[in-house]
Amino acid sequence: MNKIIAILTVVKLQEAHSKRTVISALRDKVIEGGRINKDEASGLTAAHGTALFELLAAANSIRDHFRGDTIDLCSILNARAGGCSEDCAFCAQSSISAAPIGRYPLKPPAIVKKAAIEAGNHKSKRFCVVTGGRAVSDKDVGKLAAMVSAIKEAGLLPCATLGFIEGEQLDALIDAGLNRYHHNLETSPAFFPEICTTHSFNDKLRTIETVKAAGCSLCSGGIFGMGEQWADRLDMAFLLRDLEVDSVPVNFLTPIEGTKMGGKPTLDPLEALKIIAIYRFILPDKEIRICGGRLQTLGQLNSLIFMAGADGLLIGNYLTTMGRAEADDLNLIDTLGLRYS
Template sequence: MDENATGGPATARTDPATILAHARREVLEGGRGLDEASVLAVLQLPDESLTELLALAHEVRMRWCGPEIEVEGIISLKTGGCPEDCHFCSQSGKFDSPVRSAWLDVPSLVDAARQTAATGATEFCIVAAVRGPDERLMSQVREGVAAIQAAVEINVACSLGMLTQAQVDELAAMGVHRYNHNLETAQSHFTKVVTTHSWEERWETCEMVRAAGMELCCGAILGVGESLEQRAELAAQLARLEPDEVPLNFLNPRPGTPFGDYPPVKPRDALRAIAAFRLALPRTILRYSGGREITLGDLEAQGMLGGINAVIVGNYLTTLGRPAEADLKMLADLSMPIKSLQSTL
């Protein structure tokens, strides 16, 4: 059991064969995501059942999502100096971390989009470390999105914090394909992770994005002190929100942050979580995101065979990822085709 999962084992568990048989009937055969209690049972499966669990999650992904893998790159338009106190994030201006505030210019955004497209990626996400965008940031995004659309064949996504209805409408009118705003953790655990805004505020932005017709990307960061019960709670909350994409991040402890001394999620717990989220969200894009390198190491391919159907290639916002070539080689070795731009529209 993950050292960060503090809820303790269930007092009475159904045997693994029954749990897996129920998941097969509900999800693989019926196409229905597992409910919260069933997700928790999956998260509590013993290591001896992990191979069978991952195989089932892979079957579910192949049946309800297909074989293609979506590739995405991300870039930070505005780095550091964020007024929020997300305890895992080195971009918060409230912590003594080495990240300092900086802005990227529009030509650099276009160059990054070109480099991302050259990997075969279909999605390029512009990210800003803010509570929500002010007019300066919206102006920069407006100019950047237009320049990328004129120069590169790629879908443009944004992650700019919490939005007003007017900002949601403007981003949709710009042609932003997908908007990212993570719930991060379960509602019951949120105040242990963030205190400067509420879980409900995040949920409200997500609902506005969906209503405006943009695709919604909404995910999680695991290993921030949540219990297994709270991981199951989060999976159920995401299922209720019905996002198009769920990025799964694993805590990469950052010096100077309140979670800087937390241990990484254990590899088997990470693999169980990947499979459990796939079984809760059978038709959703489930993306490998930050922290997978230090959490899984040489076991990354097992996650790809356990329900993942999308990856972020290259570096993240303030931490290094694997070289894009390494991820593309992994996909080739696994005979996993990369989704084309045409098939995402």
């Protein structure tokens, strides 16, 4: 019996060593300028136990090589809430949501500027105005341009999340100082119909094409834990690579009572860290920014996000959920010996 146990132990050690070797080889391939393919990325999803922590360490090495020790911080403001016509299953502001949320029209530029100044005091480099709804009207664009100018006056880089947008509308915002436009894919093309039926994945791609054609920096990522499979996560990652996005927000579903996904469990925290790490392998030179659902999903493992390959962070509160105290996030960055951008 002891001999059998010894043989099994050797086999397990050999398997673990093989996984570590594969992870190390892929890490070196990426650092040397190569790209991993979908089959290689799929192999990384099987990492668990000791191999998972090796995966995190390898992702950290890739982050350090391509992105250095600087963390890009951003904050957001819900500049208009409620009244959305879309049926996104995860969103408290969607047309099918019964979640109790505040509803209000566009906030005045002075309020936006005050919030941007406060964000800057907490080391945020970027400040993003967000509006609920499918798209903005031409009438709204003038007011939003004034917000963009106010953010720029506050000394931060202005960003915007305004849903679908036309080229002329975007040009007006860029003229006012807009630095980056955020428009999530949310998930893979195959899984998207499971989370929204009032617009299509191709609608999203058209908006992304509009942003790229305007020469504006693009922020696009998605939400994890909505019921998607690893194949969906990888499909989105490789599409983001093909689209050459600048920043990739990684959100984890926060189940909100009253939404279609209100009863879903949160992701396992190690699964969440594995997502971050594999995205770093696929998108080695891009900003990978951890956003909504971070604390609800990761809990005490929140401190490992940068060691898993992230180099960006949304600090403060989110749209309809609470975030972490800014001072706690800044203390984490300082403790890890990292810097603010």
